[in-house]
Amino acid sequence: MKKTALITGASSGIGKELAKIHASQGGDLIIIARSENELLQLQQELQDEYGVQVKVIIKDLTDPGATQDIYNQVQNEDLRVDYLINNAGFGGIGKFHERPWEQDQQMILLNVMALTHLSRLFLPEFVARNSGRILNVSSTASLMPGPMQAVYFATKAFVRSLSNAISQELSDTAVTVTNLMPGATATDFGNTSGMDKTSLFEQTASATEVAQTGYDAMLKGKMDIKAGLSFGQKAMLASLPLTPKKVILKMVEKMQTPEESA
Template sequence: MLHKKTNLHTNTASHKKTALITGASSGIGKEFAKIHAAQGGDLIIVARRDEALNALKAELEDKYGVMVTCISCDLSQYNAAQMLFDKVQQTGIQVDYLINNAGFGLVGKFYELPLARQQQMIHLNMTTLTELMYLFLPKMVERNFGKILNTSSTASLVAGPNQAVYFATKAYVSSLSNAVASELHDTNVTVTALLPGATETEFGATSGMDKTALFAKTASARSVAEDGYNGMMKGALDVISGLPLSTKLTLKFAPLVPKKMILERVRKAQEIKV
């Protein structure tokens, strides 16, 4: 069924928009929640930490008068996406914007890092994100309105020695986002990929990246979230945010430089300083 881009349903246009945000307890996800609440939108915020979610809920409801629903969930676990979707369905809340922000990385050599932890990363960064898109998209297409924002990374643009699996998962996220966005070209549903550079969040400490040259200069979580949210609202395909000039130049000229040279540069930038 084709959906004209100019044919929005009246109830969709008039009701207050609700955003579901994963990884909302800190960093970019928390800033997404603040930005959306400031626009008067309701929220479903998802993360593992109950206390952090409830504190954010109290802050946003008090400051902006919006409704915030908290769902505590470890999205790196098997079938977590389906369980989250079922919980949302039980609330009866319509999700207008899906912001897949949860994810993590690990620094080290592929064959030395724990396999189980890398499998968790693959599941969270790729499988859960894919399943949530698959579960929420049909209703968006049926209503002929919806926005999806997937937090990818500039890591998706090159291979990443010392973060081999993380870079690969983000390449998947960018590719999937772009492909599905094109499939939705005849609807009012959009998919945007946010590609941040090094950002000042808990990600750096969790992954070990805070001890590398790549994280010597980081963008603020707020600036990255603003870029991503604004890009989502415009229906942009990709939003690149928070890059220092040196990284911009590396990415710009990467197609013209021998691959081994790019790999060496990325590898050295991600070596942990002792």
């Protein structure tokens, strides 16, 4: 039986690659983002190439009512969601007390509230039929505090914690929750967040590679998976438990300070 995946932030980057991967497996899709032209183009591309059904929902997930609207539309059209992929998110650099509050508030609404509410809306159905998978796109940023991206790192830590907790709560069911933690990835994220001007983004993984790793981990029901890490990045993460927190904070701050102002 065909599996339908609902993917947020599907117009570009990791979300778009996840949509392509799922369609290549013969799965139908519900793709969601603000960018209507990009979604409609992706819809046509996937339907033509793979012969799957692709439904487009144009929504700004920073709107507090958007998640309920999405769920209501899915229900009203009698669509079954088998895989919920919470991919939408954004970041932004700068000192917490200097960044525009409106931007950080929107970040929390998207990275935390939208993901949490969509999971809460769809999980009861998954549990009732004892099938379904959730893939939450977190970040290796979830593993440490993030000076110069304090709110972004905090939102991703929330995603990791929430995903792991729900995974345990569902351990007596066939429903799984996977937490995907990419490192620096070649997507629009770098440009929109300003991270493309930092040393952290000097070496990036491909969005296709990260998406495939996450998709495979979701199908296997893994709890956590890291993706797209260089040898140096892997070594740094492995050293975290042994490194004094102040040293970590200074290191992260330096890595995330734009080069022209470093």
